[in-house]
Amino acid sequence: MADRYDFRAIEGKWQARWEADRLYHAPDNDPRPKWYALTMFPYTSGDLHTGHWYAMAPSDAAARYRRMQGNNVMFPIGFDAFGLPAENAAIARGIDPKDWTYANVERMRGQLRRMGASFDWEREVVTCDPDYYRWTQWWFLQLYRRGLAYRAEAAANWCPGCHTVLANEQVVDGRCDRSDDVVERRFLTQWFFRITGYAEELLKFDGIEWPEPIRTMQTNWIGRSEGALLEFKADVPGIDEPLRVFTTRPDTVYGATFLVLAPEHRLVDRITTPGQRLEVDRYVQATARQSEIERLSTEKEKTGVFTGAYAINPFSGRKIPIWIADYVLVTYGTGAVMAVPAHDERDFAFATRYGLDVVPVFTRDGVDISQPLNAAFVDGEAMVNSGPFDGTPFAEAKQAVIQHAEREGIGCGTVNYRLRDWLISRQRYWGAPIPMVHCEEHGVVPVPEEQLPVLLPENVRFEPTGQSPLTQIEEWVNVPCPIDGKPARRETDTMDTFMCSSWYQIRYCDPHNEELPISPGLARKWLPVDQYTGGAEHAVMHLLYTRFFWKAARDMGVVEGDEPMARLFCQGVILGPDGNRMSKSRGNVVAPDDLVSEWGADAFRCQLMFVGPWDQGGPYNPKGMQGIIRWLNRAWTLAVEQPALAELPGAPETSALRRAVHQTIRDVTTDIEELSFHTAIARLMELTTTLSRAREAGAVDREAWEESIRSLALMMAPLTPHLAEELWARAGGTYSVHQQAWPESDAGLAREETIELVVQVNGKVRERVPLSATATEAEARQAALASERVRQWLDGKEPRKVVYVPGKLLNLVV
C-alpha cells in the first residue's frame, strides 16, 4: 500500500502540536509589526454551521498569510453569549440559560478547534462571563456620566413574541428580525444611547477601507437632510407655544395651505375643537391600534381628520387648517409638517382627497400655474405667489427664506436625521443588568464602579410577563440607595446584546485586565483592527453601533483614533446546493461536522474558498469536494514520490519549472492579498499539474525540484494548514511551516522569453506566431507577414493601420 494522503493521521496530530507550542498566541511584547485580524464572533447557538466556516476559513487563511509576511498577527476568537435563545430554551425545556450557554460554548470550542484555524485562544472572551459584563456595565456608567445614556419615554417597538422592546435596527418590515412577530408600538420609559450625537461624524468614512455598499447603507440609515424649522402660530385661545415643523423645502412656505400633525403629536388634544372631538379621538385610537406594517404601507390611501383648529402661516399671514394624518410620523422631525400640495406628491394626494387648497409657488416651463394642477412638481424656476420673494430663482430660494425666518425669529436652518437614538433596554433576563438603582429620593442613581459587576441572580423563573423576570427576585431588586443607604430598587432591564459586541474587539487586546477594560498601552499596541470580516447583514446594526461606541470611547480617552476597524470585508451568504438559504425546513442543510469527518478540515475549508468570489457567496455543493480531494492527493504524491533527480541547472526544462513556480508565487500573492482565494487555489492546482508533468517527463534538476515542492507547501499553508505542515515536514523543512517567510517571486525567473503573438486581421484572430517577448513592432510585423494564412487574409492589400501590443498582439487593419 502506497503512502497516501490520510487527513485522519495528520490533522489531529498537528492541531495538538500547534496548541502545545502556543503557535498562534500573539505576544504583547513582540517587536514585529502588529496585525489585528478579526472575524465576527459567533453567537452561542451550540452548532457551528457552514455559514460560520464560510466566514472563518478565509479569514484564517488571510491571517496566516499575514503571519508569513512577517507580522505579529493577533487573530482572537470568543463568543457572543447573551441573548434570547438561551432564555427561550430555558422557558421551553427548563434548562438554566447559563448552563445552556456554557454547554454550547464547550461544544463550539471543539468544533472551532477541529477547523484548524489559527485562533489565539488565550484571548477568548465570553460576553456572559461576569469578568466581561462587569466591563460592559462599566461602559454604561461612563456613557451615562457623559450624558450619552439617558432614560426617556418613547414609542418603542414591542415584540409580543420576545416580550421585549427592540431597537429600530432590529425591526425589519414591521416585524421582529428574530421571531418574525409583527411589532407593536408601546409608549414606555426606556434607556437610550445618544448615537444621534455622533450622526454627523458617523457619515464620514475618512481613512478607512470599507465596502461602498456598507457605507451607502449606513449613510442612508443615518438619513441626513438639510432644511429648516419653521414656527406656525396656532390660532387657538390659550395655546401660546408655536407649532414647529421641519421642512426640506422652506422655499415653498407660501404654498403651505394646511398643517398636518401626527396623531400622537402632543398638542393634538389641546387644539381639537369640541365639534371635531369625537372624530379626532376615533382616528387617534384607530391609528394606535394599527400595526407598524399597516401604518407604513405606502400602498394605502392617505387618511386624516380635521382638528377644527387653524394656524397662521408666518410668511403669508394666511389662516390655514390643522389636520392630523397617519402619514406623518411622530418620530421624525417635529412630528408635524407644513403641507404644500403644489410641490409635494404626498400633500397633493391628501389635498385632492379632502378638497384642500393647492397654491403653486414656483413657475415651471411647460406648466400653466393659473390652471389647476394635475400633479405636484418638486422643481421649479422662480418663486411666485410669495410676496416679496417673487422672482427669486429656485437655486437661491431656500437660503433666502431661511435668512428671512432667522431675522424675524420665526425659524432657522437646520439639519435633521432619520437616525434615532439607540434603544438598549430589554425586558429580559439573559443580558447584562443595567447598573442603575431607582431611589425615591434621589431618582436614578448609578451603581458605584467598585460594586460592579451587578451579577445576574440565579434560579430565576422565566414565565414571560412583559416585564423582566428580574422584577420578581425581591432579594435582588431591593438594595440600599448608593447615596443614602435607604431602601431602593435596582433597574430590572438588561442591555441589548449589541452592547456586548460593540466593544469586544477592544477587550481582546487585554482580556484579563481586572483594573480596566483595556490598558492604554495595549490599546495603543493593538488597535484599531486591521482587517475585520463578517456578514453584511450587520451593516446598520453591529457595524454602526461599534463605530458609535468607539467614538464615545475615544472621547473618554480610552482608545485613540477615529475608527475601530481600518479595513472591512463582508463575505457573501453561502447557500444550499439548491441555491436557497440553508434551512431545516428545506432540507438543504450541509452539516460541517459530517463533511469534516469524511474529508477532513483542510478539504472542507478549501472547498468553501474555491466556490467563487468570497463577497458573493452562492450555492455550496458537497459534490465539488472531489476536485479538492484530487488536488490534495496529487499535491501529497508530489511531495512523497520524488522524480528521478539530477543536476541540470542550465536545462530549458529547469528554467520552465522555475518559471512556473515564480509565476505562481507572483499570482497567488496578489490573489491572497485581494482575498481572492478561489483564483489562488486555481493557480496552485495548475502548478501541481505542471509539477506532475515534469516528474513524468524524466529527470528533473534537484535544486529546482526541491524549491518547487517547498514553495508549493508554503503557498498551501494558509489554505490547507495541516496538509501543508505535513508536506513541509516531509520535504525536510524546519517546523513550523506557519512560521516561515512567504516565498518571493523573482521577476527574472518568472519572465517568459518567447510568446505566441496573436495576429489579428481587422480585429479577428487569424494566426498565432511564436515571437520573442521583447520583439519590436517591425519584428512582429515581419513575423506575422511570414505566415501564409495572414497573407491570405490580407488579400494582397497593404495594412492601413497596425496596432501592436508588445508581448501580446498585432492587429493589421486593411
Next chain:
RNA sequence: GCCGAAGUGGCGGAAUGGCAGACGCGGCGGUCUCAAAAACCGUUGGGCCCAAAGCCCGUGUGGGUUCGAAUCCCACCUUCGGCACCA
C-alpha cells in the same frame, strides 16, 4: 418607487479594453482491475462538415464608442440585497 450588486457552457466560476470559457464539478473515451471503486491520462460552448482543415455564431436584450468590447457609454429586461409616506 429609490439606492446598490449581479446576469458568461449542463453547473460553480475565470478574464475589467487585446486569444472568451482559466481552475473545478459533471459528461464522454481510455489505462489499471476478474469486476467495481479509487487513482491516473485524454477529451468536452454551439453550428456547418463522414471527418479533418477551416469557417460562422456566441458573455441577459437593443443600440453606440473603438483597429479591437464580457469589459466603456446609452436605453431596456431579469434576479438578488438594502431602504421605503422620513416632510
